[in-house]
Amino acid sequence: MVPIRTITLGVAEPHPLTPAIVRRLAQQLRAIAARLHEAGYEVQTQRLATRPLLSDLATWPAKDIERYGRELQEMLAEAEIAFCSLGPALAVDPIVPLERLALLPELLIAGPAFSASVLLASSEQGLRHDAAPIVARLMLRLAQETPEGDGNFRFAMLACVEPGCPFFPAAYHRGPASLGLGLQSASLLGQALGAAAAEARQPLALETISAIVRRTLEEQLGPLADLARALSDEHQLHYNGLDLSPAPLGEESIVPALEACGYGLIGDAGTLAVAAAITRGLQSTALPTCGYCGLMLPVLEDALLGRRWEEGRLHVHQLLLYSAVCGTGLDTIPLPGDSPEQSIAGLLLDVATLATRLRKPLAARLFPVPGKRPGERTTFTSPYLTNTRIR
Numbered sequence: 001m002v003p004i005r006t007i008t009l010g011v012a013e014p015h016p017l018t019p020a021i022v023r024r025l026a027q028q029l030r031a032i033a034a035r036l037h038e039a040g041y042e043v044q045t046q047r048l049a050t051r052p053l054l055s056d057l058a059t060w061p062a063k064d065i066e067r068y069g070r071e072l073q074e075m076l077a078e079a080e081i082a083f084c085s086l087g088p089a090l091a092v093d094p095i096v097p098l099e100r101l102a103l104l105p106e107l108l109i110a111g112p113a114f115s116a117s118v119l120l121a122s123s124e125q126g127l128r129h130d131a132a133p134i135v136a137r138l139m140l141r142l143a144q145e146t147p148e149g150d151g152n153f154r155f156a157m158l159a160c161v162e163p164g165c166p167f168f169p170a171a172y173h174r175g176p177a178s179l180g181l182g183l184q185s186a187s188l189l190g191q192a193l194g195a196a197a198a199e200a201r202q203p204l205a206l207e208t209i210s211a212i213v214r215r216t217l218e219e220q221l222g223p224l225a226d227l228a229r230a231l232s233d234e235h236q237l238h239y240n241g242l243d244l245s246p247a248p249l250g251e252e253s254i255v256p257a258l259e260a261c262g263y264g265l266i267g268d269a270g271t272l273a274v275a276a277a278i279t280r281g282l283q284s285t286a287l288p289t290c291g292y293c294g295l296m297l298p299v300l301e302d303a304l305l306g307r308r309w310e311e312g313r314l315h316v317h318q319l320l321l322y323s324a325v326c327g328t329g330l331d332t333i334p335l336p337g338d339s340p341e342q343s344i345a346g347l348l349l350d351v352a353t354l355a356t357r358l359r360k361p362l363a364a365r366l367f368p369v370p371g372k373r374p375g376e377r378t379t380f381t382s383p384y385l386t387n388t389r390i391r
Contacts, residue, residue, distance in 0.1 A: 002220055003042040005247050006083075006182040007032055008166035010049050010173035010240070015056040016068050019075050026079035032179070032231050039227055044184070045083055048076075049163075049171035052087035053107075053116075054100055066106050073111040081113065087172030088119040088158055091131040101134050105141050108151045115169035121159035121352040123359050129349060132157075136344035143337060143368040148380055153332070156365040157348045159355035164240045165291035167247065170328075170363050179232045180240035180290045181224070185217070186248040186302075189278070190256035192216040203262030203270075206277040213281025217244055225287050243291030244282045245327070250386060253304035254296065266305070267313035276325035292328050292361060299388060300332035300367060300380070306388035309334075315391070316347065324354055329362035334378055334390050337370045344368070 009029060013021055029046040036043050057065050076084055089101050104116045118135050121127040135157050142151030156169045163172050166180035196212050197204055204212075225242055232239035248254045255266055257278065263270030275295050282293050297319055299309050308314055316333055323329050329351045335344070348364050355362040369378050369390060378387045 001041050002188055002224070003044060003184040004036060004181055005184040005249070006045045006047050006166050006168070007036070007043060008047045008049050008171055008180050008182065009237070010164065010175070010178035010180070011051065012173070012175070012177040014051055015053050017050070017072060017075070019078070022075040022079045022081070026081050028235055029081070032235065035231055036227070041224065046081065047083035047085070047166070047168060047171070048081060049085045049166070049173045050087055051173055052090060054089045054103065055087075062103055065103055066110070069107040069111055069114070073113055076113045083115070083168060084113050085115040085168050085171040088117040090119050091135070092119050092122045092125045092128050094128065098131055098134050101131070101138060104155065105138050105145065105151065108142060108154055109145055115154040115171070117156045117158045117169050117172070117363070119158045119161065120348065121356045123160050123356065127159070127349070127352050127356050132345040132348045132352070133341055135348055136341045139344060139366055140339070140341060140368055143370050148382065149337075149367060149370045150380075150382055150385075152365065152367050153382070153384065156363045157351065158363050159329075159352040159361070160359060161361040161363060165361075166240070166243050167245065167291060169365065176238045177236070178238040178240045179228065179235070180243065181228055182243045182245070182247060182291065183221070184247050184249060184252065185220075185244070186246040186254040186257060187252050188216060188220060189213060189246050190254070190260060193257050194260040197260050197262050206273055209261055209274065209277035210281040210284065213278055214284050217282070218285050218287060221287055229288070239288065240290035241288035244285065244287065244289055244293045245291065245296050246282070247296050248298065248302040248305070249384070250301075251303050253302045255302065255304040255308060265313060266308050267318065272322060272325060275322045275327075279326040294328060295322070295326035296328050296331060297322060298331035298365075300334055300378070300385045303386040306386045309391065310389040312391070317350070320350060320354065323362055324358060329355070330364045330366060332385070333366050334388060335366055335368045336374055336390055337368050337372050339368045
């Protein structure tokens with residue numbers, strides 16, 4: 001069975017949350033996880049996605065928000081919830097004072113359970129370009145003031161990302177309480193496409209790639225979708241659906257799925273076409289879906305992708321090109337620790353511009369690695385990150 005990367009509950013109540021609310025949410029998460037486990041599914045994480053904290057507490061002084069952040073971290077720890085997204089700071093709104101963004105690293109540094117983001121662009125309001133240097137500055141600060149710079153694992157710039165995505169750090173919530181699942185299906189797609197290519201003994205037609213992806217997911221995930229809907233009804237939750245993005249992790253890589261199709265190694269001519277074909281398959285199923293439902297290419301989460309990066313087969317704007325037809329933008333990209341703020345801000349603007357022009361959700365999760373220069377290898381010890389070379 002496909003592993004479930006995350007069970008994500010969307011929290012309807014506004015901030016400030018109370019201990020009673022957090023305990024109730026923890027009980028719901030555990031009950032849902034237990035039912036999925038009984039059905040034979042591996043559940044890796046259980047998470048909460050809240051309404052945008054800085055919007056709910058817009059009139060609060062900074063010191064009171066920081067105090068509440070510490071209190072919320074204590075509530076989560078007592079309830080044994082390790083993952084909670086505080087939602088985005090809505091920088092896209094021109095009335096939001098940009099100095100409020102400085103609260104996000106304070107919250108992330110003090111709260112290891114927290115994820116957060118900045119919404120830099122939306123289809124309705126366009127792109128707020130003057131916020132990009134500030135977001136870049138926050139990323140550089142998190143690199144220096146969190147262990148191994150891992151605060152940037154929990155922080156991202158968002159562009160045209162709507163609420164309801166179960167994957168972090170993009171997740172946030174609006175509306176009634178909800179349930180969404182994020183999956184780890186990279187190896188499932190690799191096996192299906194590899195078997196088809198071995199039988200065909202020639203490159204798979206792009207339409208065939210899409211059909212294999214669609215058929216494989218519908219066959220394998222139909223029962224899970226039905227069970228998740230039943231659990232949503234049981235717990236009186238709105239059912240968001242499944243995010244079919246084949247999230248990789250460590251040695252469970254998305255690269256074999258791309259390279260099995262017969263168009264060479266990732267980075268070769270044809271990669272863009274294969275990425276688009278896989279994404280068409282992901283987005284054409286009859287399953288109830290939410291979130292990105294696109295190809296994810298996270299350099300520091302996918303061991304084989306990290307090796308292809310180290311080999312020089314990929315570079316940052318090549319990955320951005322692929323995201324135009326598939327996935328999530330620039331995800332866990334390792335950068336030199338002394339990267340200039342202007343350079344990082346430029347990458348953020350590139351991602352946000354592409355998102356607004358194409359009206360598709362994209363994000364940028366960039367990793368300035370403290371103390372590392374081009375040519376040096378990363379030395380992360382986190383179980384969620386692999387190591388590669390800074391380029």
